[in-house]
Amino acid sequence: MSLNPIDPREVVVADRLSGVSRIVGVTGSKGGIGKSVVASTLALALADRGIRVGLFDLDFTSPSDHVVLGVDRSFPDEEFGIDPHRVHGIDMMSVAFFAGDAPVPMRGDAATSALLELLAITSWGDVDVLILDMPPGLGDTNLDVIRLLPRLEFMLVGNGSRVVIESVRRALHLFAELNVPMVGLLENMRRGERNSVSDLAVEYAVPFLGSIPYDPTLEDALGNVERLRDTDVYRSIPTLG
Numbered sequence: 001m002s003l004n005p006i007d008p009r010e011v012v013v014a015d016r017l018s019g020v021s022r023i024v025g026v027t028g029s030k031g032g033i034g035k036s037v038v039a040s041t042l043a044l045a046l047a048d049r050g051i052r053v054g055l056f057d058l059d060f061t062s063p064s065d066h067v068v069l070g071v072d073r074s075f076p077d078e079e080f081g082i083d084p085h086r087v088h089g090i091d092m093m094s095v096a097f098f099a100g101d102a103p104v105p106m107r108g109d110a111a112t113s114a115l116l117e118l119l120a121i122t123s124w125g126d127v128d129v130l131i132l133d134m135p136p137g138l139g140d141t142n143l144d145v146i147r148l149l150p151r152l153e154f155m156l157v158g159n160g161s162r163v164v165i166e167s168v169r170r171a172l173h174l175f176a177e178l179n180v181p182m183v184g185l186l187e188n189m190r191r192g193e194r195n196s197v198s199d200l201a202v203e204y205a206v207p208f209l210g211s212i213p214y215d216p217t218l219e220d221a222l223g224n225v226e227r228l229r230d231t232d233v234y235r236s237i238p239t240l241g
């Protein structure tokens with residue numbers, strides 16, 4: 001999975017990200033397990049600690065981070081590239097800033113091209129941690145970022161439900177096969193005591209990053225960072241050491 005020498009954007013990407021120290025993709029093999037909530041809250045928690053953080057919503061069909069953080073979808077400024085929006089101390093980029101309410105259906109090559117375009121034009125500047133909010137599943141965009149961003153590390157979000165745990169195992173298997181560095185495995189929406197997610201972390205020798213409980217107050221806190229800071233999600237988010 002090497003770079004494509006005839007697409008100059010692939011070469012430009014490394015340059016655009018040269019001021020970024022760490023790239024962490026928040027991913028999950030299943031939809032709806034809290035990747036966007038975790039990515040956005042992690043960005044907020046890091047920014048609150050004075051860390052320079054970027055947040056890049058790579059879910060082109062259903063971007064959500066602007067909803068979690070209560071961000072207006074105004075068009076980004078442009079000079080020598082596109083400047084991320086500065087929100088709550090976070091540098092943030094999302095296709096939602098370009099598309100508004102319009103749906104952005106894409107498949108295969110179109111999704112890869114959109115990803116490349118955004119990576120090639122966004123001016124992140126100096127950032128300690130760039131967090132990527134990944135779309136659900138293990139499809140195009142996940143495989144593309146693995147190929148295009150050699151410094152990428154994944155934070156895998158799962159939960160202990162039997163319908164999730166199998167797909168978490170598949171994801172761990174794939175990332176091990178592709179040698180993707182892992183920040184670790186994070187359990188979200190924990191309801192009971194038994195923790196099969198941590199068992200999987202042990203089995204695949206990746207760090208277990210802890211459990212975020214199911215927090216019924218989260219829904220009302222979405223879009224309001226003051227209230228978000230007062231949720232169990234914010235209190236339990238792992239802050240990358």
Ligand SMILES: Nc1ncnc2c1ncn2[C@@H]1O[C@H](COP(=O)(O)OP(=O)(O)OP(=O)(O)O)[C@@H](O)[C@H]1O
Nearest residue numbers: 030031032033034035036037136189213214215218
């Ligand atoms: N710890 C939690 N407690 C309560 N609700 C949660 C928690 N984490 C996430 N949710 C809720 O679960 C739903 C799905 O969350 P989110 O959109 O972050 O998942 P996702 O994995 O990003 O989904 P998608 O695969 O569509 O991108 C949202 O309604 C969110 O508010």
Ligand SMILES: [Mg+2]
Nearest residue numbers: 035036059064
């Ligand atoms: Mg999401």
